[in-house]
Amino acid sequence: MRVSQAEKEKSRSRIIESAARLLRERGVEAASVADVMSDAGLTHGGFYRHFDTKEAMVRAALDSAFNQMVDGLNPVDRSFAGEASPDVLSAFEQSYLSDAHVAAPGLGCPVAALAGDVGRAGEDVRETFAQGVRRIVAGMANQLSGSKAQRQARAWRQLAMMAGAVAIARASDPQTAAEVLDACRQPRS
Amino acid sequence: MRVSQAEKEKSRSRIIESAARLLRERGVEAASVADVMSDAGLTHGGFYRHFDTKEAMVRAALDSAFNQMVDGLNPVDRSFAGEASPDVLSAFEQSYLSDAHVAAPGLGCPVAALAGDVGRAGEDVRETFAQGVRRIVAGMANQLSGSKAQRQARAWRQLAMMAGAVAIARASDPQTAAEVLDACRQPRS
DNA sequence: CGATATGGATGACAGGTGTCATCTGAATAG
DNA sequence: CTATTCAGATGACACCTGTCATCCATATCG
Numbered sequence: 433m434r435v436s437q438a439e440k441e442k443s444r445s446r447i448i449e450s451a452a453r454l455l456r457e458r459g460v461e462a463a464s465v466a467d468v469m470s471d472a473g474l475t476h477g478g479f480y481r482h483f484d485t486k487e488a489m490v491r492a493a494l495d496s497a498f499n500q501m502v503d504g505l506n507p508v509d510r511s512f513a514g515e516a517s518p519d520v521l522s523a524f525e526q527s528y529l530s531d532a533h534v535a536a537p538g539l540g541c542p543v544a545a546l547a548g549d550v551g552r553a554g555e556d557v558r559e560t561f562a563q564g565v566r567r568i569v570a571g572m573a574n575q576l577s578g579s580k581a582q583r584q585a586r587a588w589r590q591l592a593m594m595a596g597a598v599a600i601a602r603a604s605d606p607q608t609a610a611e612v613l614d615a616c617r618q619p620r621s
Numbered sequence: 622m623r624v625s626q627a628e629k630e631k632s633r634s635r636i637i638e639s640a641a642r643l644l645r646e647r648g649v650e651a652a653s654v655a656d657v658m659s660d661a662g663l664t665h666g667g668f669y670r671h672f673d674t675k676e677a678m679v680r681a682a683l684d685s686a687f688n689q690m691v692d693g694l695n696p697v698d699r700s701f702a703g704e705a706s707p708d709v710l711s712a713f714e715q716s717y718l719s720d721a722h723v724a725a726p727g728l729g730c731p732v733a734a735l736a737g738d739v740g741r742a743g744e745d746v747r748e749t750f751a752q753g754v755r756r757i758v759a760g761m762a763n764q765l766s767g768s769k770a771q772r773q774a775r776a777w778r779q780l781a782m783m784a785g786a787v788a789i790a791r792a793s794d795p796q797t798a799a800e801v802l803d804a805c806r807q808p809r810s
Numbered sequence: 811c812g813a814t815a816t817g818g819a820t821g822a823c824a825g826g827t828g829t830c831a832t833c834t835g836a837a838t839a840g
Numbered sequence: 841c842t843a844t845t846c847a848g849a850t851g852a853c854a855c856c857t858g859t860c861a862t863c864c865a866t867a868t869c870g
Contacts, residue, residue, distance in 0.1 A: 434836045435847050443847080459741055461650055465828065477830090478848040486828065537740070543789065548737030551726070551791030552648055562793035565801075588804035589782055596785025597777075600732065602740030604751035612754075615777035620809050623817050623866040632817080654858065666860090667818040675858065 444482050446472040451493035452500075456545040457538040460490060460553060490553070491560045497542040498564030505571035521575035528594045529613050534601045543568070543591065544598035565591070633671050635661040640682035641689075642727040645734040649679060649742060679742070680749040686731040687753030694760035710764035717783045718802050723790045732757070732780065733787035754780070 435443070450471035454463040465486055466476040483489045505524055527533060528541065537545045543565060550561045572587035573580075597616040601609035624632070639660035643652040654675055655665040672678040694713055716722060717730065726734045732754060739750045761776035762769075786805040790798035 434834090434838085434845075436837060437847095439837095440847065457741075459648075459650070459738065461648070461827095462741070464826075466826085474847095475849055476828090477850065479828095480830070481847055543785075545737065545740075547785070547788035547792045548734065549648065551734075551788060552646075552651070553792075555794075558792055559794055562797040565789060565793060566797060584800075585804035585807055588786075588801045589807075589809075592785035592789060592801060592805055593778055593782035594785070595789070596732075596736070596781035596783070599736035599740060599788070600754060600781060600784070603736045603742075603747055604754060605744075605748055608751040608755060611773075612777045612781060615774035616781055618774055618778075620778075623815080623864090623868090625817095625867060628867095629817060650857095653856075655856085663817095664819055665858090666820065669859070670817055 440481075443472070443474065443478075447474070447479075447482055447489070448492050448496050451489050452497040453538040455490065455493050456497065456540065456542060460546065460549040460557075465489070487554060487557060490557055494542060494546070494550075494557070494560050494564060498567060500539075501541055501564075502567050502571055505568065505575075521572060524572070524575075525590070525594065526617070529597060529617050531613070534598055534609060534613070537602065541568075541595060541598070543595040544602075547595065547599070629670075632661070632663065636663070636668075636671055636678070637681050637685050640678050641686040644679065644682050645686065645729065645731060646727040649735065649738040649746075654678070676743060676746060679746055683731060683735070683739075683746070683749050683753060687756060689728075690730055690753075691756050691760050694757065694764075710761060713761070713764075714779070714783065715806070718786060718806050720802070723787055723798060723802070726791065730757075730784060730787070732784040733791075736784065736788070 447468060451463065451468045454468055454471060457463070458467075465479050468489070469476045469479050479489075483492070504527075505520065533540045533544075542561075546561070550557055553561075569584065569587045569591055572591060573583040576583040576586055578586070593616055597612050600612050604612070636657060640652065640657045643657055643660060646652070647656075654668050657678070658665045658668050668678075672681070693716075694709065722729045722733075731750075735750075739746055742750075758773065758776045758780055761780060762772040765772040765775055767775070782805055786801050789801050793801070
């Protein structure tokens, strides 16, 4: 049942897409190779034609998830690349702290969904994760004013707070979730 | 090999203590019943004399871990209970954002270590988690000044930021970890 | 003291895991 | 047009999971 190279590339994309979603929904360990392949419309046996190991798939999926996140910070319709735009950042923050984001981890920020899991993963996976977080922070810092160090530090604090808040909201009951999200939507104290 | 009731109580305490540590170190799913029992010096078979299900053990372990955290916020040597004490809070924040905390998840804050996992757990576990987080936030708010709502909101923001920062630090390389921790140690922006 | 209750050990179970060897048939290379 | 390659399917493997039935020896009760 051989398939054309273009078809193989499509298969690989589907696998990564499925992995990126299932990892965020179920966690790194609970998203099994068989589940991912089944979700991509394939059987588990062909997996190792695409990746040497599950860890390699996790890294590719993390990269894809971070790319989606960074794209949300760099809207293509902005006229001047690199120009600070408070509206872009506040829109990002508002959507990050929304109920919709809390309810849909599979499409949301990998930091909020996977930081805990990745902390227990191998060094290569952590390296991939770190580069992804750096890209998000750089994108946020671009939208801030002040010295480069100030902008970067404020971006770190804001991302850490938002990711922590969404993780807490997902791990709590609806009332507690609403409290933490509301508190974090308020201007800094 | 029956054992006295006092001995059984000790066994139960050891199981909860081992579970609280292994859960934070390995995650909810990766910390198996057999591992916990072995760590407590028992074999896996006797587990169900202490807990109806693994989920019940997870809830007991979460409760124990949150108790340790709250104790750190309410030092017994303070003279006046309930009195606001900026030093207690800043000491808590400093130790929370320390390298030692990042390196020892098994003894650290369950929010930073387990929020992601608990978000995928059952409703009962999430309820236990939410009550624990609320206790920490209440303890932090006690040390702040301002209206009750202001204090609570600031405590939520501070805890979310710190938990997010430690989770990111654990999931990254040392340089990235140092950056996010440094940024979050700075006064609010 | 004797009878019973029960904490813990042993071992099994059904199901899931990552990984790989093998087969097959269609896409390529010559 | 034939020969080779190789993506994917099938199925197996050794191991680990939560749960439970069973047995044993001792703490507790009458």
